[in-house]
């Protein structure tokens with residue numbers, strides 16, 4: 530199989546593939562493993578984004594990682610030479626804020642297990658955050674990937690979960706990928722810990738593969754799901770979310786997924802491409818027909 534793979538594979542016919550690509554008006558991009566690896570931009574990323582702009586195709590960046598604020602991410606992109614606006618960047622912290630405001634408009638006070646960056650984002654959105662030793666009961670518990678986690682913070686979260694208040698997790702990831710000799714324990718492992726202690730799972734887990742992550746983009750740009758392509762390097766989050774939302778899922782092999790895994794997954798991703806540059810060529814080919 531390895532030898533046969535040149536640029537991409539798809540279970541669609543070539544005509545179906547080009548028709549699907551021709552519909553695309555917006556590309557949602559995962560970040561790590563898709564546009565860069567760690568702190569190194571892929572050599573094709575800038576050309577790909579320029580090609581999208583030249584062809585009137587919009588794009589957004591989407592990450593399950595809520596530890597850094599939108600401004601932090603925009604600064605990282607700028608360091609890598611990519612200019613992006615506030616509304617082109619979507620983290621699970623922002624998605625969680627949108628979710629609470631839309632679905633739970635009466636909620637004003639929260640207990641948040643998250644980084645100072647994330648806490649600041651919630652405060653800027655108008656929420657009041659309560660401390661671990663507060664006497665009053667917050668209206669909602671939010672558990673996130675928290676690199677500043679302390680034992681009292683975790684215990685308070687477990688207590689609040691046991692008290693039955695609404696409980697939201699920002700993302701399902703068990704670990705955050707790293708090239709360092711450590712395991713970055715992510716949000717999904719914290720909620721598992723709380724579930725082991727209290728028997729309670731979150732009421733909802735925001736973040737890929739939850740299709741709600743794409744509804745903000747659809748709403749902001751007035752797009753239908755099949756006009757959006759979601760490109761990412763993970764089948765079980767990026768491609769699964771596209772599938773759940775009715776968007777075009779594009780798996781890229783520039784990150785953590787191997788060709789073997791892609792070929793043996795069920796269902797196969799609609800498109801498995803070597804990288805976003807190859808997907809860019811397909812978008813162009815579809816438009817030249």
Ligand SMILES: [Mg+2]
Pocket residue numbers: 559560561562563761762763784
């Ligand atoms: Mg990724």
